[in-house]
Amino acid sequence: MKDEFMSELNKIIPDLSQDANYGDMYKKITDKLGIDLEQLERDMEQMSSEKVTLKYTSSTGKNLMYNYDSDSGFDLYSSDEYTIPAFGRMLIPTGISFQIPQDFEIQVRPKSGLALNHGLTVLNTPGTIDEGYNGEVKVIVFNTNPEPFTITRGMKIAQAVVARCVTGRWINLEKVEKLGNTERGNNGFGSTGI
Numbered sequence: 001m002k003d004e005f006m007s008e009l010n011k012i013i014p015d016l017s018q019d020a021n022y023g024d025m026y027k028k029i030t031d032k033l034g035i036d037l038e039q040l041e042r043d044m045e046q047m048s049s050e051k052v053t054l055k056y057t058s059s060t061g062k063n064l065m066y067n068y069d070s071d072s073g074f075d076l077y078s079s080d081e082y083t084i085p086a087f088g089r090m091l092i093p094t095g096i097s098f099q100i101p102q103d104f105e106i107q108v109r110p111k112s113g114l115a116l117n118h119g120l121t122v123l124n125t126p127g128t129i130d131e132g133y134n135g136e137v138k139v140i141v142f143n144t145n146p147e148p149f150t151i152t153r154g155m156k157i158a159q160a161v162v163a164r165c166v167t168g169r170w171i172n173l174e175k176v177e178k179l180g181n182t183e184r185g186n187n188g189f190g191s192t193g194i
Helices: 002-012 014-018 022-032 037-048 112-118
Strands: 055-058 073-077 082-084 089-099 104-109 120-122 127-129 136-143 149-151 156-164
Touching: 073 089, 082 089, 082 136, 104 136, 112 120, 120 156, 127 136, 136 156
Parallel strands: none
Antiparallel strands: 055 089, 073 156, 082 149, 089 136, 104 127, 104 156, 120 136
């Protein structure tokens, strides 16, 4: 990794390799750029590996799985039986907890079949489970029906999508007096027509 970085850097600064303190210069540059080389190497290894491991525990004994290799999400299930009132919402426990890899999140989304066939959807969607949270996952389910709906134990209630994300360790939030101009500006809702 270090050699590849220096090779690229030498293309930009050809006489860098002539410096007698090659290692010192390398450190000064990476420090100046705010690059944590150990973290960068861990991230590169993770990105280049074929699969990421998502560890989980299940108090219900339920095993999680992707139904097809091409699926972006896997199902989450109700840990018990719950009756959601008409036009009501309920926080439904799944009995599942995750150890989310660094710089990933889990997004909780509705199940299309559940929405179409039973009028149930997920509020706060996509719900975000941050990498630092390892408590039980619970899903806010909303009943759009004019009558109560009973969710049974083991019923699919949502799907979870594991997604790479840029976390706070990579972002500096900077408050400024004014933002730069863009072509679009503040043209928002409906500004591109119907």
